[in-house]
Amino acid sequence: MSVEPCSHLRETSRGVSFSGAGLSAPSGVATFRDKMEGHWAKHDPMQLASPQGFARDPQLVMDWYAMRRLQMGQSSPNDGHRSLAARSNWVHITQNTDDLLERAGATDVLHLHGHINRDRCHGRCGWSEAIDLTDPPPLRSCPACGEYKVRPDVVWFGEMLPDDVWSRAVAAIEQADTLIVVGTSALVQPAASLIGLANRRGAAIHIVNTEPGAADDLAHHLHVGSAHEVLPQLLSEGLGG
Numbered sequence: 001m002s003v004e005p006c007s008h009l010r011e012t013s014r015g016v017s018f019s020g021a022g023l024s025a026p027s028g029v030a031t032f033r034d035k036m037e038g039h040w041a042k043h044d045p046m047q048l049a050s051p052q053g054f055a056r057d058p059q060l061v062m063d064w065y066a067m068r069r070l071q072m073g074q075s076s077p078n079d080g081h082r083s084l085a086a087r088s089n090w091v092h093i094t095q096n097t098d099d100l101l102e103r104a105g106a107t108d109v110l111h112l113h114g115h116i117n118r119d120r121c122h123g124r125c126g127w128s129e130a131i132d133l134t135d136p137p138p139l140r141s142c143p144a145c146g147e148y149k150v151r152p153d154v155v156w157f158g159e160m161l162p163d164d165v166w167s168r169a170v171a172a173i174e175q176a177d178t179l180i181v182v183g184t185s186a187l188v189q190p191a192a193s194l195i196g197l198a199n200r201r202g203a204a205i206h207i208v209n210t211e212p213g214a215a216d217d218l219a220h221h222l223h224v225g226s227a228h229e230v231l232p233q234l235l236s237e238g239l240g241g
């Protein structure tokens with residue numbers, strides 16, 4: 001599959017990327033809609049990634065995150081992460097909770113849904129810490145307040161997105177002349193609404209996905225294929241650039 005490189009994409013300083021789980025899929029990180037396997041097949045990620053799920057069975061939720069953290073701990077950035085990171089003057093908005101864009105060298109990354117490599121107090125007492133993905137901590141009480149359990153520093157379904165991150169993402173979209181949307185089903189809100197905002201502001205929208213998605217009608221260019229293969233071609237400098 002060959003993708004026409006787009007010189008404007010390479011030259012613009014007002015580019016923004018918006019990514020979802022499909023960007024990290026080639027790195028071996030399961031997407032949110034991938035069928036879960038084994039013991040987890042009978043569980044619904046929408047329930048597990050929610051305050052209700054955590055209240056109902058905190059041990060089950062932390063076991064699920066421990067499994068995902070170990071999987072992420074084995075993963076490395078792919079050529080898609082590296083191609084985006086090479087656009088050092090772009091803003092990279094991601095729904096992903098992994099740090100693969102940063103590990104590929106990206107400096108301006110906005111995590112709308114938080115960071116799986118961090119834990120925080122569920123009662124928001126202010127305590128949080130980085131965790132070792134290869135040795136995920138067990139269910140524990142907050143070491144600072146002792147009142148609440150500790151949970152991953154991610155945004156669960158039904159939880160608000162961090163205000164500062166959201167405002168910076170909206171500001172980036174409002175000034176963008178180009179948006180690359182990669183590896184997202186564009187079903188989760190309010191994150192996916194950023195694509196419509198970019199469209200209304202007149203940005204050129206490129207969508208990179210292996211499958212059709214909910215925002216395809218907003219795209220000016222649809223590139224069907226895997227993020228790790230399409231992005232290096234689309235951004236046309238390959239890996240050495």
Ligand code: BV8
Pocket residue numbers: 019020021022023025026031032033034049095096097113154155156157158159160161182183184185186187188189190208209210211212213225226227228
């Ligand atoms: C909130 C962290 C206010 C946890 C995640 C309208 C407005 C506002 C809210 C809502 C609304 N409608 C509904 C809601 C509620 C809800 C929502 O959106 N529900 C949906 C599902 C209907 N939203 C919320 O609750 C949000 N909060 O709105 O606060 C509020 C408060 C109270 C009450 C109401 C409102 C919070 C949402 C955040 C959820 N947290 N992650 C964790 O990860 O553990 S979201 C989760 O899904 C991941 O972050 C994931 O990234 C994200 C989105 O999914 P995708 O990234 O798109 O991944 P997915 O698996 O879906 O698709 C993968 C794609 O990649 C596919 O298209 C596939 O084809 C493609 N692909 C696969 N391989 C490749 C590839 N593409 C390219 N190359 C490949 N190789």
